[in-house]
Amino acid sequence: MIPTLMDKIGDFNPQLLREIKGRLKVFPIIVTVALSILLQSVIGLYQIGELPGLEYSRTGTYCQVASVYKAKQREISTIRNKSYQLENKLRNPKLLPLDVSKKAQETQKIKLEIKNFKNEIKKIEDSMPKYCPVNQINMLQWWLDHWRYIFQVLSVIFIFSLLVPGTYLLINDVAKEERRGTLNFIRLSPQSEFTTFTGKMLGVPILAYLFVAAAVPLHITSGIFAQLPLSSIFGYYIILISSCVFFFSAALLFALFGRFFSIFQPWLGSGSVLGFLFLTWSIASTGGTFYNHAAAWFQIFSPFDFTGYVLPELFPYYRYSSYGNLADLQFAFLPVGKNFFTLIGIHLVNYGLWTYFLWQGLRRLFRNLNANILSKQQSYILVTCVQVLLWGFTFQYTNAKPYDLNQHIGYNLFPIAFFNVVLMFGLIGILTNTRQTVQEWSRYRHKDNSHHQGWWKKSILRDLLYGEKSPAILTIGINLILISIPVVTWIILIPSLGSTSNYSIKSLINDVGRSNSILYVGLSIVLVMICATLAQVMMMLKTKKRAFWAMGSVAAFVFLPPIVLGVLRINPRLSSFPWIISSFPWATVGTASTVMILTGLGFDILILVLLNRYLFKQVQLAGESEIKTILKS
Secondary structure (H helix, E strand, O other), X not given: OHHHHHHHHHHHOHHHHHHHHXXXXXXXXXXXXXXXXXHHHHHHHHHHHOOOOOXXXXXXXXXXXXXXXXHHHHXXXXXXXXXXXXXXXXXXXXXXXXXXXXXXXXXXXXXXXXXXXXXXXXXXXXXXXOOOOHHHEOHHHHHXXXXXXXXXXXXXXXXXXXXXXXXXXXXXHHHHHHHHOHHHHHHHOOOOHHXXXXXXXXXXXXXXXXHHHOOHXXXXXXXXXXXXXXXXXXXXXXXXXXXXXXXXXXXXXXXXXXXXXXXXXXXXXXXXXXXXXXXHHHHHHOOOOOOOOOOHHHHOOOHHHHHHHHOHHHOOOHHXXXXXXXXXXXXXXXXOOOOXXXXXXXXXXXXXXXXXXXXXXXXXXXXXXXXXXXXXXXXXXXXHHXXXXXXXXXXXXXXXXXXXXXXXXXXXXXXXXXXXXXXXXXXXXXXOOOHHHHHHHHHHHHHHOOOOOOOOOOOHHHHHHHOOOOOOHHHHHHHHHHHHHHHHHHHHHHHHHOXXXXXXXXXXXXXXXXXXXXXXXXXXXXXXXXXHHHHHHHHOOOOOOHHHHHHHHHHHHHHHHHHHHHHOOOOOOOOHHHXXXXXXXXXXXOOXXXXXXXXXXXXXXXXXXXXXXXXXXXXXXXXXXXXXXXXXX
């Protein structure tokens, strides 16, 4: 039977069969299952050790008459406080009469009262049992909480046991095969990228899967005994599997893309996942979630949040968060968190969207390690999807009375700007081509001009928009426009969207002005395009370290001017011009005039034009020199 099963697995996915044969040995299987059983035993024995017995506290959670005993203890505390006050009076002679006879009488009276208080305390204590009566312990509730605790602990262990070791193993395996050259044999085989990487995702962390699978029966049993709905239990598994697919896909892509990290690559990848899990755990534990925020899509990457939805006691502050909890989650004002299945759906859509783009990168890099992770067309789709996510999660009703949409968008501008800045600089790094690639494009353009084709087919505009090897400046510009459209639309529609009583919105309208705000958006577009052009210019250098030159030049352009202006103590409110023509013109918001902003915009456009003119001269020279070399040979 086993050989037949192995043959079927080999026919279905040869890579999976290869991984299974290499990892499923007898000794590792025994150790993995033994560790899983040992962990389950420790969790169970710890809970059994907490079983209420003859000496269970009379004020414990499961003592059904605890409220009576707590009331009596409060009474004892009140009497004891009165007794302490009288004892303090005896210790302080200044509180007693100066006359000796009166002092003696007062002292005798106080001692008698203290004695009566002590007798009263003793009487109350004698009326209570030392421990909670066994017949008053709510064992049914204890067992219910006992099973919920086991389900909770195992749920958290599953997340860490799968995501962190699985990420490490996948990155380490691919990096090792790349170093040994065995990945090249896989590339030459007829199996597809999908078959190869799914085989690795299923096979490389198979011992981690086995560790979790050995505990799944106890996990499901504990959930059933804890009276959790089966939909919640299996919903947890759906989210866990989806998160594994996402993080493991990211791990495989990082293994191919981040080869320059060498031996630190698997530690960096798994450490990043571990850091993300701890970050989202701490955020959820303190109630500081982002569910009514533009960053909600980032928060729901963590499977902890759905686990906290199934088991609210996992995060005590979860239900009291001032930022709303997962049940309040909305997308474009649709209450996706109110229904269990729509909540799972929004998680799956979020995971699925990003996993799709990760697999596009995997397919491209697997066949050609020097290829860009995404094509230009895919970058347009990615940027559009990110805007839909950011603005979709921005449009949520809050508990604020009255609800002010402008104010809510204003609060979300920072995360929208932050994620878009990260996205755009990431795309600059992804789409900027190397010198050799641009040389090939230039040579291809030269040869292709001789063919009789339509205008669009041989248009340089088409190449700049869609070509794999052409410079990506125009693509970056298109993506920046896609990002700017929602922002500009909001700025135009501010007066018609409701109240503008919020200080920041009033400032935007009255002090800055909507037209000036749109000009600042234009400044941002031009500055990012300058960064993209500068990166491409540096990538045209003949030095081997041109990637570092590109990163260093962009960093210097972005950070050096504001640092210099800050060191020189040039106040943007008093001297706007140096700041408006720097890489940080936003320091002049509210102080610079329209003429000043237009001057800065014109200055930046001039720099952009000159840089692009220089770039295309370099591209032309590189293409010509390449053709001359070929003709001479």
